[in-house]
Amino acid sequence: MARQATDPIFGRLDWSVTPFDDFLAAPSIDEAVASAAAAAVPLGALAVIAVLTWKGLWGALWRDWLTTADHKRIGIMYIVLAGVMMLRAVAEGFVMRAHQVTALDGGVLSSEHFAQLFSTHGTIMIFFVATPLVTGLMNFAVPLQIGARDVAFPVLNQVSLALTASGAGLVMISLVIGQFGTGGWTMYPPYTSATFSPGPGVDYWVWAIGISGIGSTLAGLNIAVTIYKNRAPGMRFLRMPMFTWTALCTSIMMIYAFPALTVATAMMALDRTLGFHFFTNDLGGNMMQYANIFWMFGHPEVYIVVLPAYGVFSEVSSTFSAKRLYGYNSLVIATMAIAVISFTVWLHHFFTMGQGARVNAAFGIATMIIAVPTGVKVYDWMATMFRGRVRLSVPIIYLVGFFFLFVFGGLTGVVLANPTIDYQIHNSQFLVGHFHNVLIPGVIFGVLAGIHYWFPKAFGFRLHERTARVGACLWFAGFVFAFLPLYWLGLMGMPRRSATYDNPAFEPVMWVTAGGAAIVVAALGVTVWNFYASTRDRAALACPVGDPWDGRSLEWSVPAPPPAYNFYALPQVKSLDPWTIEKAEGAPYQPADAYEDIEMPRPTSLGVVIGGAAFAMGFAVTWWVWWLAGVSLAVIAGAVIARAFVQDTTRTIPAREVEAAHQKVLQQARQIRAVDRDDEIAPANLGHAAPEVPA
Amino acid sequence: MSGTAHPGLNLGASDARAHERSETPVFGFWVFLMSDLIIFGILFAHYIVMTDARAFGPGPAQLFDLKSVAAQTSLLLASSYTYGMASLAMKHRERIRPVALWLIVTAILGATFPGLELRDFANMIAEGGVPQRSGYLSALWALVGLHGLHVAVGLVWIAVMLALLAVRGLSNRTKTRLLLLGLYWHFLDLIWIGILSIVYLGGLA
Amino acid sequence: MTDARAEMRRYAIGAILSAVLTLAAFWVVLADGVARGTALWIVGAAGVAQIAVQLRCFLHIGSASKREDLHLILFSALLAGLMIGGTIWIMTSLHGRMH
Ligand code: HEM
Numbered sequence: 001m002a003r004q005a006t007d008p009i010f011g012r013l014d015w016s017v018t019p020f021d022d023f024l025a026a027p028s029i030d031e032a033v034a035s036a037a038a039a040a041v042p043l044g045a046l047a048v049i050a051v052l053t054w055k056g057l058w059g060a061l062w063r064d065w066l067t068t069a070d071h072k073r074i075g076i077m078y079i080v081l082a083g084v085m086m087l088r089a090v091a092e093g094f095v096m097r098a099h100q101v102t103a104l105d106g107g108v109l110s111s112e113h114f115a116q117l118f119s120t121h122g123t124i125m126i127f128f129v130a131t132p133l134v135t136g137l138m139n140f141a142v143p144l145q146i147g148a149r150d151v152a153f154p155v156l157n158q159v160s161l162a163l164t165a166s167g168a169g170l171v172m173i174s175l176v177i178g179q180f181g182t183g184g185w186t187m188y189p190p191y192t193s194a195t196f197s198p199g200p201g202v203d204y205w206v207w208a209i210g211i212s213g214i215g216s217t218l219a220g221l222n223i224a225v226t227i228y229k230n231r232a233p234g235m236r237f238l239r240m241p242m243f244t245w246t247a248l249c250t251s252i253m254m255i256y257a258f259p260a261l262t263v264a265t266a267m268m269a270l271d272r273t274l275g276f277h278f279f280t281n282d283l284g285g286n287m288m289q290y291a292n293i294f295w296m297f298g299h300p301e302v303y304i305v306v307l308p309a310y311g312v313f314s315e316v317s318s319t320f321s322a323k324r325l326y327g328y329n330s331l332v333i334a335t336m337a338i339a340v341i342s343f344t345v346w347l348h349h350f351f352t353m354g355q356g357a358r359v360n361a362a363f364g365i366a367t368m369i370i371a372v373p374t375g376v377k378v379y380d381w382m383a384t385m386f387r388g389r390v391r392l393s394v395p396i397i398y399l400v401g402f403f404f405l406f407v408f409g410g411l412t413g414v415v416l417a418n419p420t421i422d423y424q425i426h427n428s429q430f431l432v433g434h435f436h437n438v439l440i441p442g443v444i445f446g447v448l449a450g451i452h453y454w455f456p457k458a459f460g461f462r463l464h465e466r467t468a469r470v471g472a473c474l475w476f477a478g479f480v481f482a483f484l485p486l487y488w489l490g491l492m493g494m495p496r497r498s499a500t501y502d503n504p505a506f507e508p509v510m511w512v513t514a515g516g517a518a519i520v521v522a523a524l525g526v527t528v529w530n531f532y533a534s535t536r537d538r539a540a541l542a543c544p545v546g547d548p549w550d551g552r553s554l555e556w557s558v559p560a561p562p563p564a565y566n567f568y569a570l571p572q573v574k575s576l577d578p579w580t581i582e583k584a585e586g587a588p589y590q591p592a593d594a595y596e597d598i599e600m601p602r603p604t605s606l607g608v609v610i611g612g613a614a615f616a617m618g619f620a621v622t623w624w625v626w627w628l629a630g631v632s633l634a635v636i637a638g639a640v641i642a643r644a645f646v647q648d649t650t651r652t653i654p655a656r657e658v659e660a661a662h663q664k665v666l667q668q669a670r671q672i673r674a675v676d677r678d679d680e681i682a683p684a685n686l687g688h689a690a691p692e693v694p695a
Numbered sequence: 696m697s698g699t700a701h702p703g704l705n706l707g708a709s710d711a712r713a714h715e716r717s718e719t720p721v722f723g724f725w726v727f728l729m730s731d732l733i734i735f736g737i738l739f740a741h742y743i744v745m746t747d748a749r750a751f752g753p754g755p756a757q758l759f760d761l762k763s764v765a766a767q768t769s770l771l772l773a774s775s776y777t778y779g780m781a782s783l784a785m786k787h788r789e790r791i792r793p794v795a796l797w798l799i800v801t802a803i804l805g806a807t808f809p810g811l812e813l814r815d816f817a818n819m820i821a822e823g824g825v826p827q828r829s830g831y832l833s834a835l836w837a838l839v840g841l842h843g844l845h846v847a848v849g850l851v852w853i854a855v856m857l858a859l860l861a862v863r864g865l866s867n868r869t870k871t872r873l874l875l876l877g878l879y880w881h882f883l884d885l886i887w888i889g890i891l892s893i894v895y896l897g898g899l900a
Numbered sequence: 901m902t903d904a905r906a907e908m909r910r911y912a913i914g915a916i917l918s919a920v921l922t923l924a925a926f927w928v929v930l931a932d933g934v935a936r937g938t939a940l941w942i943v944g945a946a947g948v949a950q951i952a953v954q955l956r957c958f959l960h961i962g963s964a965s966k967r968e969d970l971h972l973i974l975f976s977a978l979l980a981g982l983m984i985g986g987t988i989w990i991m992t993s994l995h996g997r998m999h
């Protein structure tokens with residue numbers, strides 16, 4: 001096939017690459033949807049720019065957020081990024097369902113467009129929603145939980161976020177300039193090779209995923225090293241909060257799993273751009289190797305995103321039951337077991353590829369074994385709540401929803417782990433049911449529980465509890481209607497990724513799932529609305545003392561929001577649940593014996609520079625604008641080298657200042673009335689908890 | 696303990712805190728290298744799987760020049776040794792000049808390596824052994840090329856360290872960086888042992 | 901400066917052992933009469949030994965080093981082994997059934 005012409009300056013870019021001109025040339029619902037989506041990106045960006053300018057917030061944005069090296073703010077930015085991406089991806093999910101209602105023998109969208117929708121939806125959900133959500137939570141909570149002032153490498157942390165954001169930016173811009181690939185979130189060759197998918201779409205995927213994948217590797221490295229090296233005195237491994245344990249295992253998995261993704265995307269890029277033969281179907285290329293390498297990353301990835309959710313559930317089950325976590329040691333062992341075993345099961349994603357039965361059996365058995373530690377965990381959480389004084393707060397509602405739904409999803413996973421069964425139902429809607437069933441009640445519920453749990457810590461005010469409960473219940477209901485019917489559809493033989501179908505029996509079920517998807521959209525709407533409404537009412541929801549839930553671990557001992565350096569004096573840890581012990585012994589909020597000068601990283605624009613250049617590079621290679629790719633690469637290298645010569649990378653906060661700040665906070669804590677749990681969601685809860693007797 | 700914990704870092708005697716501080720970057724860099732190891736590991740696995748995917752193109756017998764490979768191996772080993780001397784100079788002599796000299800020797804040995812490698816690549820191309828020729832050649836180029844790329848980055852890094860030595864002297868930060876570079880440089884030799892054994896010797900055995 | 905002397909010796913030992921192991925590997929490949937299978941085993945063993953020598957003498961990993969480094973390397977070797985071994989197993993099985 002003929003290669004497209006490449007201009008030396010603009011590469012393959014020209015005016016025909018936006019969806020608008022297709023719409024003008026041949027108006028249709030399909031093109032209208034594409035154009036509307038394409039218009040939403042620049043309009044959304046413009047709206048944000050306008051608001052920032054109008055409120056005069058550019059300086060603050062730059063100083064306090066974009067250039068900061070503060071792990072808390074970086075964590076929050078990860079979550080905001082993921083939230084924005086989630087709005088788009090959920091909308092896409094809904095559009096797909098709405099389309100499928102009409103898709104008996106046809107449908108409003110073209111199959112090409114439908115394919116782009118499930119490809120971007122899946123890609124965004126996995127790489128730019130689930131992954132940054134858990135990375136954000138870990139970033140925010142881990143240093144606070146282990147009594148550290150920041151992560152081990154604060155500036156690297158900023159760079160990791162920037163790389164993730166530039167990947168997200170590439171996916172976003174693909175809506176407006178060119179289009180995204182149609183190979184699903186896995187982008188299997190040879191369909192996605194240069195021969196069969198010549199346009200820029202697959203390249204957008206390759207570079208978005210390749211760049212953000214490197215960011216995730218570095219983020220994992222940072223968190224793991226933080227937990228190894230930055231724990232407060234006395235914080236032994238077996239005194240760490242459970243969330244930190246899961247963060248440790250997740251980050252270790254990131255270090256070892258993401259390189260496989262880097263390799264897979266790099267090889268794909270070489271195939272597509274330079275004509276290599278890794279995965280082609282001629283000259284000895286082997287597309288099976290792509291599936292193999294991709295899933296060496298892909299399977300660990302699902303545990304990477306779910307383990308922190310397990311961690312959140314461990315925290316909230318014990319906090320909101322006012323009980324010690326049941327089976328701490330078994331949870332630690334289960335987490336470690338999952339982390340290791342998840343590197344031995346990847347083949348279950350391609351049982352049908354053609355390898356021998358022995359291989360399939362081994363990986364099938366390993367897959368079934370990995371369900372055991374998760375089962376252990378579920379029992380531990382239930383035992384934690386058993387005979388506890390459980391408050392039905394928002395995180396607990398998510399946890400209960402998780403119990404019902406996730407266990408079901410996990411069981412369907414065990415069903416799929418049996419190769420003989422998988423031969424029948426792989427690539428069907430049954431699978432779509434299964435993975436949404438673990439990703440939504442597992443990851444999304446877990447992260448939402450975590451966000452509602454830590455929000456007051458991050459911002460100094462709680463979220464409206466009632467609205468949030470409505471949101472949680474809607475998520476549950478929406479999920480049930482949107483996804484459980486898919487099992488039936490799958491068993492009846494409806495394949496996944498179907499833009500159209502010819503069995504009229506499917507149609508009513510599609511209505512149900514579309515209705516469920518609408519409820520999910522509503523749930524998301526309520527959740528987002530609540531952020532706005534609670535911010536508006538923040539005075540009534542304030543909890544400056546910082547312990548609104550009668551928390552157990554160290555993050556609840558500091559005010560909300562915490563100072564940049566987290567702790568006025570590094571805590572001395574003597575046991576698990578140190579903050580509960582301190583409160584029970586009647587001695588919380590004490591001045592420290594001694595204060596010392598604190599050295600904190602200065603803000604730097606390194607992340608913005610590297611992220612911007614990485615974005616430009618990905619865009620340039622996608623469109624064959626070689627000079628820009630070279631310049632961007634040079635900028636990245638130059639920035640890294642220049643950084644080595646910068647002195648004064650830290651600023652010192654004198655001990656006197658720290659002490660004064662601490663005195664002020666302590667005084668505030670003494671003045672504010674301690675409330676017991678009956679008043680937990682009342683305005684009287686200013687974050688000073690009257691401790692329950694620890695069980 | 697300072698002597699054995701970090702080869703070539705002698706902050707323990709003069710500045711215990713700085714020594715402790717270097718622990719974190721050193722450990723972090725080890726983790727980074729291990730992540731990199733996975734990348735190489737997968738490329739090794741891919742290479743092994745693709746050994747027969749030649750599509751009637753050239754194979755090891757036509758492509759490899761063992762003399763050149765032996766020379767490259769010696770160069771890398773020698774440069775690993777000279778880098779060790781740089782580390783020792785930094786640790787025990789605390790003067791810029793010997794450190795810089797050993798670094799320059801390392802860089803010269805190191806720079807000859809990609810020189811030879813490029814010549815090999817050129818010969819391979821002349822034999823028709825371009826990566827676009829077959830699945831096997833793609834795997835070969837990716838694995839050996841990535842190692843070569845790492846060496847090139849290492850050379851740039853050495854140059855930057857020489858500049859840092861000139862501008863900042865043997866400060867604690869510079870020392871820690873030299874230590875990291877040392878880990879990197881020795882690590883590249885380890886990867887090369889893998890390439891030598893699996894690609895070159897394994898291919899010709 | 902005995903400390904320095906001992907360390908110097910360690911680097912020298914490392915370099916010499918590495919050179920010897922490399923020569924051995926080259927020799928079995930170039931010598932006539934060594935069966936291919938045997939040669940591969942010897943090359944592999946020499947490679948592993950050389951990696952161990954360099955880890956010990958150049959990278960100072962071992963009993964006296966920080967345990968963390970050693971654990972990290974062993975764990976990484978485990979995972980790399982799983983990935984490499986798994987890949988070879990899967991793809992060989994596949995290959996054997998593709999005829
Ligand atoms: C919230 C409401 C959601 C809706 C309505 C929705 C809907 C859909 C639909 C209709 C598909 C295409 C199914 C097919 O192939 O036939 C899909 C695929 C997918 N979804 Fe979702 N989804 C939602 C949330 C999520 C979440 C939270 C995640 C992950 C965290 C996720 C991950 C995926 C993935 C990975 C695919 C596969 C894409 C592919 O085929 O390559 N989804 N979803």
Ligand SMILES: [Cu+2]
Nearest residue numbers: 299346348349
């Ligand atoms: Cu899996």
